[in-house]
Amino acid sequence: MAKKSIAPSTSASKPTSGSVKARDIATQRKILTLAEEIVRRSLGGREPIVQIPTRTKSNTIWNKKKGILEMGDATAERPLFDLKTAKQFMQTMLHASTIKDLIEAQKTSSLRGVFYKAKHTVAGTKENTFDTQDESDPILEDLEVALGALREELHVFAENRGSMVGNITIVDKGDEIDCRRMGSGGYALPSIVEPDIIQFKKCEAKFVLHVEKGTVWNRFNEDRFWEKNNCILTHGAGQPPRGCRRLLQRLNQELKLPIICVLDNDPWGHYIYSVIKQGSISLAFESTRLAIPDAKFLGIRAKDFRECGLDDAVKIDLTDNDIKRAKEIAAYPWFEAHKGWQKEINALLSNGFKMEVESLITKDISYVSETYVPERLRAKDWLE
Amino acid sequence: MESAVKERPMQSSKPRRGATAEEMSARQKEVSVSEFFVKNRHLLGFDNPRKALLTTVKEAVDNSLDACEEGGILPDIAVIIEDLDPRRPATSKSSRYRVTIIDNGPGIVRKQVENIFGRLLYGSKFHRLKMSRGQQGIGISAAGMNGLITTGRPMVIHTKPSAKQAAHHLELAMNTKTNRAEVTLDKETKDFPPERFRAISAGTKQLSAEGTFLSPEVFATGTSVSIELEGKYQKGRGSVDEFLELTAIANPHARIIFVPPSRTTQEEGDDLLPGTSAAAAQEGKKEAPAQTSETGGVVVYPRGVQELPPETKEIQPHPKGIELGILLQMLKDYEASEKGTLYDFLQTRFCRVSASTASKFCSAIGVTSRTKAADVEPPDVEKLFKVFEDERLAPPPTDCLAPIGVRQLLAGLLKGVKAEFYAASTREAAVYRGRPFQIEAAIAFGGDLPADQSARVIRFANRVPLLFQQSACSSFKAVEETPWKNYAMQQPRGSLPVGPLVVMIHMASVWVPFTSESKEAIADYDEIRKEMKLALMECGRKLGTYLRKRQKMRRESERRDVFERYIGEIAKALNAITNEDAKRLYDALLEQARKKTAVADQQLDEDGKVVREDDDDFDDEGVILVPTAIAPIEQSAPIAPISFEPVATSKATSKATSKATSTTTSKTKSNAKAVGVKKSSAPSASMVSETSATKSHPAIVTKKELAERRESNASSSSKPDNSQKPQKSQKTSSSGSSKPFDDNDPRLF
Structure with missing residues (x-):
């Protein structure tokens, strides 16, 4: 058992509203950059694509020195005009837009809340943008890695657990x-x-x-x-x-x-x-x-x-x-x-x-x- | 068990059972052919009342068609079934009918009438190798015999062999013991075609008045046969109706009029054949002009082509198709009649044996060209038989065959089966057992045909429809063995393909090898089945090409649907993030989507496929497409127009908001571009109305249809402008959309 005594420490890193603001502005800019690139491609007659770092075992690197797993550099393209990814592309855009709204309004939302915010019937069809939360959560994780922003930076949180x-x-x-x-x-x-x-x-x-x-x-x-x-x-x-x-x-x-x-x-x-x-x-x-x-x-x-x-x-x-x-x-x-x-x-x-x-x-x-x-x-x- | 056996007393002491040879010989006597068939009526197709009625009609019609063709007359045949017991109780299983078949053939000379109608196994067709419907000379006399047995009534025959002379009126009763007909009435009459049939029903009266029913001009010569029998008239599979329907398909040169009985036996509901014109007529569908029509219950199958099928020649047997016993018999016959040399025998009694081939055969068995046929010993005949087998000979001549022809096959199918795709192919003539034959196949796919059932196989032999014993037939096996999966069809292992498919197979031959005397199934010779398969595969390949193409278009069209479904959402989301005009984004993405799925717009007339422009335009490949019959591509859900309202935060558009402009139909690329240009000059709250009408159309269309469609698009897209009130609603009316706009839908602002 560890005998090392620990001096009771009080974390002094009390956040100022200014730093939060700065963080939000940075996140906003990231979302805007992502969206603007897609707009540019769309209007330029090129296929809209989101680059998403892959979260698979093959793109996971074991950092022996630090003793932790790290994500590699591989990314996967998520093109709009592909039957496999068309819906995910749309969902990614919807969540990006939702998050932008959340940050703008200075509110946070649960994963489920975000799911409900973006869930609706696709105009003119009987199809839902999202059917279950299981579809929605991975899209948010995709956005985290694609934007390089953490969940809390996206103003999204999970249920309390533990x-x-x-x-x-x-x-x-x-x-x-x-x-x-x-x-x-x-x-x-x-x-x-x-x-x-x-x-x-x-x-x-x-x-x-x-x-x-x-x-x-x-x-x-x-x-x-x-x-x-x-x-x-x-x-x-x-x-x-x-x-x-x-x-x-x-x-x-x-x-x-x-x-x-x-x-x-x-x-x-x-x-x-x-x-x-x-x-x-x-x-x-x-x-x-x-x-x-x-x-x-x-x-x-x-x-x-x-x-x-x-x-x-x-x-x-x-x-x-x-x-x-x-x-x-x-x-x-x-x-x-x-x-x-x-x-x-x-x-x-x-x-x-x-x-x-x-x-x-x-x-x-x-x-x-x-x-x-x-x-x-x-x-x-x-x-x- | 063992003890039980032991306890049983032996029965050896019983008097001897059975008879002595002498006793037996007293009972042994010749069985006449007629007697045999009286006991075995089922062999000839008289198993039950319903089938008896059909077989009677079938035999008479076959004979009539053969007679007409041989006489070089375009067949005009009337089939009249009279119900002789119309007041029978509804529960009765059968009734008494009088079947009359009247043709305009060459007639029959008086002295042959008894032989033709009264004797079994008497005819002109058995002893020759020539393509004809009848073969053995059993049919019509058996039908008469069946009538006599079931009703006791003789066969009534009117025949007029010469236009100038009076007709003969005979009544025949067959004596089954002697295989001879007994004439009970024999007189001359001027009543041909028999007058009374014209007034038999309202329909016949009407047609007679029009001069299209039994007119004396058409029936200058001819034969009329009436048989009374115990039968049952019921529609559906294996019915007289189906037989005549299929006969009409395979004999486009014949005109057939059918007067059905006033009353049908209907204990079960009629199972109408799906996809046939009879079924279509029942559904009250309108028939195309040159198709089967009905007048007051009388069905008229019109003549489709004005030429008779080419006259077929009689041929000698081919050496390869002969059996040893037959060869011996032929030699014996030859000895008896000609007493000539083997050399001559070979040349005159076989086809494809030239002088040089004949001398080669002679030397092969060690005889000279002067050796008499009578001097050839049986062992040498056997040797000769082997030489036949080994020698390479030209196949038998094929001018003895008259295939229906690709064009006529397609015309027949098109007439009888409502489908979207038709293909036909005629194989080159081939040989089985030295007998030439030719296989034709045709398929019809899609349209009104039931999609979830096994394919329907319709079979013909020498233009005669085969209605029974399907699974015993070589053609059926050929259909099962054809790899339909290769042609984009479903096929459970070793069985018929499943899908909206009708398969038609016709075998033309000088001698069709039927499995039984009732001529219901073609015997399963490898050569025949192989040819059938090849013909089917040829059709199948055409179908496969078509289906794959169609599937691709369907897939592309579905892809487009998916893309277009999401584009609106994406445009809105991007607009919310970047303020870029949603409409402009939508148009740009839509243009990309349409480019990506351009295949969906293709017409089927590329790739060698012909878009049918009118009924008479058949292409060389033996393929017909009926685009109007093609079921529209299923869509998950109709896509209602997407509306983009000016976004409040958009500074650029705020100015123009008050001037909400008119509907923009974004349908084509040029339109999309036009909108793009417009946007740059006056970024407005333009709304896009996606004409969903364009999507609900099938991808395969005629050019004419396309033109119509364009017109309707033009009119529908202009409609909102006209109908919109001056105070201009913000909403675009969605033309052609099945889902009306809901003004309260929050997502649509």
């Missing part, structure tokens, strides 16, 4: 929040946690324990784990959203708190860890803000079935898909070179079963929070 409790006091839009006094629900993590929104006022915690989902988090919170172990307790409701990851990253970067993860013993858990640590493929362009290269994987581990003497009932057979996924993860460059991880994934595969964190409950209802995690922390028994 919770936090612990020995920390933060300021959220001017409201002081003492995370020790959050009851059973915890502080809901907003999607935008940039320094102009959230500042860390006071922090006594020595580390952050991040668990996979709310049920496990409830167990730790009910057992006052954060109080007993002087830490911050977070969860990201499965795959942690950007807000959660960004907050963890800030806690790690600014307050130098180690991030320790307790995730399921399955390929999905391994993948969540990988995303927290290195960043994800689809958000590789944000890795510098999101990735936490020194995040630690505490458990649960393939060896725990034996070491903790768990009952056979907790075993869940690996599906073919799990096995495929595990092998894929083992081949990720950041895992490939890591002996510990190769061993861990091989152990999972040779076990032939996976385990959820909840499986530790079979030992005792509070085994995970009162025995398992403290013991492992003490032993510094984790994977990095």
Whole structure:
């Protein structure tokens, strides 16, 4: 466990309205540049095209030195006059226009709000511009990368997801929040946690324990784990959203708190860890803000079935898909070179079963929070 | 089980069953052909009352057509079916009918009447190799016999072999024991064509008054046959109507008048054949001028062409098409009649055997050219037979065949089947078993034909429609084996293609190999099936080219739809961001979209495809297109006009806002350009009205139609100007749009 003491720091980066304004002006200019190029092409008799950096595995570069995933330079053309992309082109334009309106009005909108703002019937037809939000969200991500602007710069936010409790006091839009006094629900993590929104006022915690989902988090919170172990307790409701990851990253970067993860013993858990640590493929362009290269994987581990003497009932057979996924993860460059991880994934595969964190409950209802995690922390028994 | 067998007593002590050879010989006697067929009527097509009626009509009509053609007379045939029991209960399964077929053929000399109508297997056609409808000489006499058996009434024949002399009136009853007809009435009469038929119904009265029904001038000679029989008249598949319909298709030179009975047996609803003119007539559709017409219930299939089919020649058998037994028999016949040499026999009794070939054959089996045919020993005949097989010989002459011809095939199909695309092909003559034959195929696609069913196959042999036993027929197999998938059709594995398709196959031959005496299916010879497939593939390729082209146009048209659908949205969004005039953007993008999808505007007359201008204009390729029958390209949704209101923030346009100008129809590139120019001079709140009328049209059109369309566009686009009130609404009225403008639609401002 990290013994390094952290001086309680209060972030002084209180945003001035001027800097926000300047940021918005810059974003506006980016949107205008994009649109003007299309207008120029249209009127000049050339096919309108949007260049969108590709968010695929092939365009993702593993930066070994920084320990994060970065986005490559490849871009994909999105021409209007192609049946495959015509609708997306139209949707991109609609969202660009929506965002321009949002910035102009100095309002923010949820992803769903943006979806509804741009959703209507195409004039004269029965077709909708957007049918589902699943169509809309990727278009916004496209715009983020195409414009080189972050989501908050586009005045768009996602739903709150994930919770936090612990020995920390933060300021959220001017409201002081003492995370020790959050009851059973915890502080809901907003999607935008940039320094102009959230500042860390006071922090006594020595580390952050991040668990996979709310049920496990409830167990730790009910057992006052954060109080007993002087830490911050977070969860990201499965795959942690950007807000959660960004907050963890800030806690790690600014307050130098180690991030320790307790995730399921399955390929999905391994993948969540990988995303927290290195960043994800689809958000590789944000890795510098999101990735936490020194995040630690505490458990649960393939060896725990034996070491903790768990009952056979907790075993869940690996599906073919799990096995495929595990092998894929083992081949990720950041895992490939890591002996510990190769061993861990091989152990999972040779076990032939996976385990959820909840499986530790079979030992005792509070085994995970009162025995398992403290013991492992003490032993510094984790994977990095 | 075992014990059960053991318990059973042996039955060896029973008296001997069966008969001695002597006893049996007492019962053995010759079976006359007629007797055989009395018991096996189904072999001749008299299985049930409905089919019996059809077969009777069919045999008589076939004979009439053959007689007329042989006599060099353009056939004029009347088919009259009288219901003799009109007051029968509605539940009765059959009724008594009198079928009368009257032709204007050369007539029959008195002494032959009994033989022709009263004897089975008596005819002029069996012993020769010549293309004709009838073959064995069974048909009409069998029909008469069937009538006699079911009603006890004799066959009534009127025949007038000479224009100057009186007609013969005979009544014949066949004696099945002796295979001879018994004449029950024989007198001379002046009543030909029989007078009473003119007044048989309102329709015949009307036609007679017009002089187009049984006029004595046309029927100067001829034959009339009346047979009474137990039958059932019902429309639909395998009906008299279908038979006559198809006969008319395959015999455009014949005029056929059909007087159906007053009452139809209708326990089930008539299943009318889809896409035929009969069905069309039922639907109350208007027929084109030179097509089947109906007067007071009387159906007239008019004459389509004025020439008789070329006269066909009789030919000798070809050495390759003969069997050993037949060769032996021919030699025996030759010995009996001529007593000549083998050398002469070969030359005179076969086709394609020249003097040199004959001497080659002789030397091949080790005899000289002077060896008598009688002296050739059976082993040598066998040798000769093998030599025939190995020798390379010219195929039999083909002037014995009279194909219908591509032009007539198309005319026939066009008349009978409502489709959008027709193709036909005639193969070169080929040979099966030494008999020349020729295959023709035609297809009709699209139009009113049902799209979700298997293709309909209509089959002809020597111009006679084949209505039954489809799946046993070589032609049916050929259709199944044709790779329709290659021609952009759907085809479930090993079965008929599915789609709006009618396939017609005609086999012309000196001897059509039917699978049975009722002549319902063509036997499946490899040579024949191969030719059929090749003919179908030829048609199929034309169809494939057409369909692929059409699919491409359809795709392009859909692409254009997609693009145009989004362009309005894009223009608005870009306008919101950049203030660039939305109308100008829209026009520029529309122009690009139209350029990208230019294929959709193509006419089908490129690529060698002919856009039909009028009915008589057939092209050389054997393809006809009926653009009016082509179903319009389906569209996901009609695109209503997009309206661009001046955007409030647009400084450039604010001045002109009050002068909301007239409708601009952005349809063509030139228009779009014109608008662009206009914009630069006076950026106005011009509104674009996309004439959706242009889209709902099919992509394939006649030139005439195009012209009409242009006119209608011109008038419709000018209409809003006229109808607009002076106080000018901001809204453009959308001409030709199916979706009216909703003034309250917020998106349209």
